[in-house]
Amino acid sequence: MLPVVQASVPAQGSSIFDVAREAGVSRATAARALGGYGSVSEEARRRVEAAAAKLGYSVNSVARSMVTGQTMTLGALIADVSNPFFARVIRGFTDGARSAGYDVVLVNTDETVDSEIHGLKVLTEKRVDGILVAPASEEASEHLASAVDHGQALVQVDRFVPGLDTDVVVVNNYESGYQAVKRVIAIGHTRIAAPLQRTRGHDGHANLISSMLERHQGYRDAMAEAGLTVPSAYTPPAHGRSEVRTAVAGMLNSADRPTAVFGLDDSFTLGIIDAVYGCDLVVPDQVSIFGFDDTEWTTVVRPPLSVIAQPAYDLGTCAAQALLHRIHAPDAPRQTHVLPTTWIERGSIRDLTRTG
């Protein structure tokens, strides 16, 4: 029996050892030829390339990561890809990553701290070079702080934990909400409702999402500034489309019916529309609606919906850039990128200052 140096015919493919043997050179020379470093004779290069093609050689990124210390992979910890907003963020993020040679591992948290902790652990073990996170909770974020302490490159998107020393990419949620409500007040509305994000306490933590809270605070401040009171019935806590629908249906059937309802996000706005249709009210004649985030369907409802549009895709690309910059320069000062929103006037808000 001869000593078997490299036995096994791995199903997955051949290593650079096989290529070198096929080409009749050493491993080092084959690696140089394929890796494009050092100096290799034209003859050797040709033979190595021919051997690689013949064997169907494919570099083993795992082994490469082992020695280079980078995986060329980023992680994304978001609530839910099937939420159109996050889907667009992720698309932007993957595009930004891909253009720099990085790939993206996707983890859904469903706004659950437990899932976020577990996802972060897995991504850390997989040694991703950087992580995008839309934090599930402002309160329970020790795991994120710990990751940052350990030198993990992190970027917070859409919302952020105040004390956390990372790059941040958001839109100006407070200002956007404030300005939108101010506009609506300016055209005569005094009874404006805005269902509030219901905190989820099932895992013992208060899941407060800063983006939603800020939008709502903008609404409250605009109302207060105009000297308008906000009855608590106008800000029922709800979670998800169906809960919002129920909550809004309740206020629409009450004596003190609002003249306008503000949807803090996509699912809220859908729930509001559900409720309005369920109560057989006409938009905008009997009730006005405006929402946050401009998804594909806002132009196919009648009347088309007035919204605060946010650049979800750009949020993702900007996050990718910030993360790649952070990876390249770990000690550069942290930055907070605030992307602009756009108010899109369509036809879902009635101007009460005009008679008729």
Place this chain on the structure above:
Amino acid sequence: MLPVVQASVPAQGSSIFDVAREAGVSRATAARALGGYGSVSEEARRRVEAAAAKLGYSVNSVARSMVTGQTMTLGALIADVSNPFFARVIRGFTDGARSAGYDVVLVNTDETVDSEIHGLKVLTEKRVDGILVAPASEEASEHLASAVDHGQALVQVDRFVPGLDTDVVVVNNYESGYQAVKRVIAIGHTRIAAPLQRTRGHDGHANLISSMLERHQGYRDAMAEAGLTVPSAYTPPAHGRSEVRTAVAGMLNSADRPTAVFGLDDSFTLGIIDAVYGCDLVVPDQVSIFGFDDTEWTTVVRPPLSVIAQPAYDLGTCAAQALLHRIHAPDAPRQTHVLPTTWIERGSIRDLTRTG
């Protein structure tokens, strides 16, 4: 100078070597204690666990993959996550993968063969354990065939390349389209249009997506079976919402205006609605609409849209299961899973057999 056995204080964290040293045991013992195999004394286990906690040790999955030969990662090659259909497929896929301890790397192809080839190459190099693919083209698929030949576990979703020997997870597109159109014919419609997927030739390949073609063939056959002719003006080739809008607007303004329009997918249906609104026509009185895939907005348009609903999420979970099964049993016979669609009657189709 003492010989430095393990220098470097890696920013990323400590290895099992550091844990072993901290606990005063050998690497092997530390590995046994943390890995839960072999036999370790209670005393040693306690010390190792304490050391691991103190150092904030995190297993290096890259190194583990190196020796185990599996990355516990799956790849997903789809057209576009920001397309709600694929977003739901991906959500199902990640959920199915995650429940078995796998993560998912996401790659968008935009239905481009070049991107698909490149994405496949990267995923192969990253040594993912399996790949979900929604093939961009029936024609140009040598790269997929080559991957299968090399033993790569593959599952095709939504559409498939006929000759390719992989598991497949789809809905019955032909039958769904056929039955839906048959229903519409049954209530009196004779002039039914269905814009066709336009082939993209920009990279030299004919990007024919089997799912779209089958739906359209079902439509054609239902029409033919009822003895109805389909003027070519009823099946204008188009790509994307705005092209569909333009194409449909054209036919709606013609003398031979259709009484019903079938949207082959989400973006087509949106374009059709755009066109109908643009022509100031009333649905369903002047024109009926029905679509494929039941997205969140189908209930907020007036009238609510009648659609062929497909289980996008289940498509993803089923694909994950098939892939995991394939990884576990590479030689098991290939299976094709056909998931059921559901016809959801809402109010966007007029019954022409009823007068009034």
Place this chain on the structure above:
DNA sequence: TGCGCGAGTGAGAACGTGCTCAACAGAGGG
């Protein structure tokens, strides 16, 4: 005492790559 046995332990190989170092040959100049 001698022996076997099992629990516990450490040394070390292997995975496939990137890269450093030394060696070697040939050319060219003094």
Place this chain on the structure above:
DNA sequence: CCCTCTGTTGAGCACGTTCTCACTCGCGCA
């Protein structure tokens, strides 16, 4: 003729883990 320099090459280490092998030690039993 010798030395230097440059282009090319092979040997070998390192990355961090899993896992096999061999070794030691203490105990029970004949």
